[in-house]
Each structure stands twice: as structure tokens, then as C-alpha cells.
Amino acid sequence: MPGERTRQERLETPRAAGLAGIVFALLLAAAIVLIRLGLPEGAEGVAPSGLTNPERRDAVRAALALVPFAGIFFLWFIGAVRAHVGAVEDRFLATVFLGSGLVFTASLFGAAAAASAVLDTGRSSGGSLGPAAWDFGRYFAYSMMTEYAMRMAGVFVSSMSVIGHRLGVLPRWLTVVGFLCALTLLFVSSNVPWAELVFPAWSLLLSLHILSVSRRNASRSATGSHAS
Numbered sequence: 115m116p117g118e119r120t121r122q123e124r125l126e127t128p129r130a131a132g133l134a135g136i137v138f139a140l141l142l143a144a145a146i147v148l149i150r151l152g153l154p155e156g157a158e159g160v161a162p163s164g165l166t167n168p169e170r171r172d173a174v175r176a177a178l179a180l181v182p183f184a185g186i187f188f189l190w191f192i193g194a195v196r197a198h199v200g201a202v203e204d205r206f207l208a209t210v211f212l213g214s215g216l217v218f219t220a221s222l223f224g225a226a227a228a229a230s231a232v233l234d235t236g237r238s239s240g241g242s243l244g245p246a247a248w249d250f251g252r253y254f255a256y257s258m259m260t261e262y263a264m265r266m267a268g269v270f271v272s273s274m275s276v277i278g279h280r281l282g283v284l285p286r287w288l289t290v291v292g293f294l295c296a297l298t299l300l301f302v303s304s305n306v307p308w309a310e311l312v313f314p315a316w317s318l319l320l321s322l323h324i325l326s327v328s329r330r331n332a333s334r335s336a337t338g339s340h341a342s
Contacts, residue, residue: 129328131194135321138187141180143314148177150308153252174233181226185219191317194324195274199283207277214269221266225258260304267313268299274320288323292316 152173192215196208232251275292278284284292295316303309 129325131190131197132321132324132328134187134190135194135317135324138184138191139314139318139321141184141187142317143311145177145180145184146308146310146314148173148180152177171233174229178226178230178233181222185222188215188219191321194321199277199281204277204280207273207280211270211273211277214266214273218263218266218270221258221263225255225263228258229255260310264299264303264310264313268296268303271299271313271316272296284320284323288319291319 152170192212195211199208228251232248232255235251271292275284275289275296278292279289295312298309298312303312
């Protein structure tokens with residue numbers, strides 16, 4: 115039946131995309147942890163010789179390899195959230211939500227590309243990358259990540275929290291957690307190492323909530339079908 119197929123698709127889409135949100139959160143968290151372990155000093159005080167350690171270099175390269183897949187799953191995650199909110203979403207907030215998500219993805223890719231370019235240039239030149247080129251590359255990569263990507267993530271989280279509060283599609287506790295995460299990403303992440311993990315943690319919580327709601331809706335739909 116066409117009506118049954120449409121209803122089933124509506125139930126399956128948030129569930130499948132919610133899983134994508136979980137994968138995104140795990141990939142982004144893994145990339146952040148690997149970067150912090152590979153470059154524990156961050157953008158400050160890291161000389162080109164700091165990546166001559168094979169373990170550090172491999173950790174950074176593994177993190178950079180995870181970033182494109184994290185970005186892909188993040189786009190599915192955006193679709194999960196919009197499907198969960200539905201057609202009643204506020205257009206202004208929905209535009210801010212979608213725009214900040216896309217800018218976050220672009221900034222994340224830009225930071226990864228800059229870091230990868232520095233590593234590849236150093237390798238092709240036999241590790242003799244000049245101080246000026248090294249400083250530019252590392253500051254550019256870390257600025258893109260901590261100053262821009264994470265602040266766009268803060269806008270993304272705050273807009274979703276406002277949407278969830280206005281429409282009642284998120285529980286109160288998750289809305290409060292979202293506002294606290296947004297404040298951390300906007301004002302703290304650029305100065306406090308490891309604060310970036312707040313974003314994948316919030317994404318994981320939201321995705322688990324979407325999956326939980328989707329499962330309850332599927333159970334109600336199945337119960338209603340049997341009753342009729």
C-alpha cells in the first residue's frame with residue numbers, strides 16, 4: 115500500500131540518519147583525540163621536528179583520514195535532525211541551523227586540508243620545511259578548527275536547542291545541555307584543550323534521543339496497525 119510505504123519511510127529515515135549521527139560523533143571524537151595526542155602542545159611551541167616521531171605522525175595522519183568521513187556522516191546527521199523536527203520548524207532558525215552546519219563542515223575540511231598540506235610538504239622536502247611555512251600551516255589549521263569550526267558548531271548547537279525548546283521536540287534536560295555546550299564551544303573551546311569534545315558528545319546524546327523517539331514511534335505505529 116502506498117500510504118503504508120510512506121509511513122514506513124518516515125519512520126526509517128530518522129532511525130537510519132540517527133545512526134549516522136552516532137557514527138559522526140565517534141569519528142569526530144576519535145579525530146580530535148588523535149590530533150591532541152599527536153600534537154599535545156597544539157598550535158603553540160610545535161616545531162617541525164615534533165612530527166619526526168613516527169607515533170605522533172601516524173596519529174595525526176589517522177585523524178586527518180577520519181575527517182572526510184566525519185563530514186559526510188555529519189551531513190546525514192543534519193538530515194536526521196531536520197526529519198525529527200518536521201515541517202513545523204521555524205524557517206529563520208532552520209536557515210541558521212543549516213547554514214552553521216555547512217560552514218562547520220567547510221571549516222573542518224579546511225583545517226584538515228591545511229594540516230595535510232603541511233605534513234605532505236614536509237615529507238616531500240625531506241622534513242626541511244621552513245619555519246615560516248610551518249608556522250603558517252599549523253596556525254591556519256588550528257585557527258580553522260578552534261576559532262571557526264567549533265564556533266560554528268556552537269551556533270549549530272544553540273539553534274537546534276532553541277528549535278527544540280520552541281517546538282517541544284527535545285526534552286528539557288537535553289535543551290539545557292545544548293545551551294551549555296553552545297556556550298562552551300563559543301567562548302571556551304579556543305582556549306581550553308580538549309573542549310572540542312563537547313560537540314561530538316552533544317551530537318551523540320542528540321542522536322541517541324532521535325533513535326529512542328523513532329523506536330517508540332515505530333512501536334506505536336505497529337501497535338496501531340495491529341489494533342486496526
